Amino acid sequence: MQNQNLHIIKNSVIAFAMTLFFACKGNLKDIKKMDMSANEPVGISDSINVKYTDSGRLAANLISPKMYDYSNRNFSYSEFPDGILLYLYDKQNQRTTIISDYAIVYNETDLIDLRGNVVAATPEKDTLYAEQLYYDQTKQWLFTNLPVTFKSKDYVTNGEGFDSDRDFNKAEVLGVTGQFAVTE
Numbered sequence: 001m002q003n004q005n006l007h008i009i010k011n012s013v014i015a016f017a018m019t020l021f022f023a024c025k026g027n028l029k030d031i032k033k034m035d036m037s038a039n040e041p042v043g044i045s046d047s048i049n050v051k052y053t054d055s056g057r058l059a060a061n062l063i064s065p066k067m068y069d070y071s072n073r074n075f076s077y078s079e080f081p082d083g084i085l086l087y088l089y090d091k092q093n094q095r096t097t098i099i100s101d102y103a104i105v106y107n108e109t110d111l112i113d114l115r116g117n118v119v120a121a122t123p124e125k126d127t128l129y130a131e132q133l134y135y136d137q138t139k140q141w142l143f144t145n146l147p148v149t150f151k152s153k154d155y156v157t158n159g160e161g162f163d164s165d166r167d168f169n170k171a172e173v174l175g176v177t178g179q180f181a182v183t184e
Contacts, residue, residue: 043069110137
């Protein structure tokens with residue numbers, strides 16, 4: 001009797017192990033698909049028009065034809081492959097306008113990386129031209145270490161970088177390579 005019970009237990013264990021063995025089939029293609037989907041955006045949006053407020057006051061408005069949301073990444077970001085139009089409003093509701101052909105907003109650092117034909121213009125018509133410009137949303141600061149052209153009402157200045165508050169009140173062209181007076 002005990003031999004028969006041992007035989008039943010042994011057969012049950014073998015049947016269970018065989019079931020597990022045949023149920024677990026490796027499918028490399030499915031695994032690769034899962035890996036690829038982790039590299040895809042979690043969302044794609046068209047016709048973006050996002051408004052940021054601060055204490056009930058409009059602080060910024062970001063407009064773009066397309067956005068890819070990569071918030072599924074460890075270092076999450078949003079990509080704007082078709083560029084952006086960014087309005088930054090001061091407390092008097094004056095706006096600085098920034099445009100670029102491409103942009104990435106890094107969610108954890110509040111940094112916007114603007115690339116390709118970047119133009120930033122203040123209400124006073126001070127204008128910066130660059131191929132890349134960073135905007136630190138927390139510090140409300142613009143900067144780059146790539147060549148720039150900065151036009152103010154009195155001068156056109158070329159340089160190897162730029163550093164300024166968002167309203168260009170503390171604008172500084174770094175590594176000046178040329179400066180020309182503007183005459184009317």
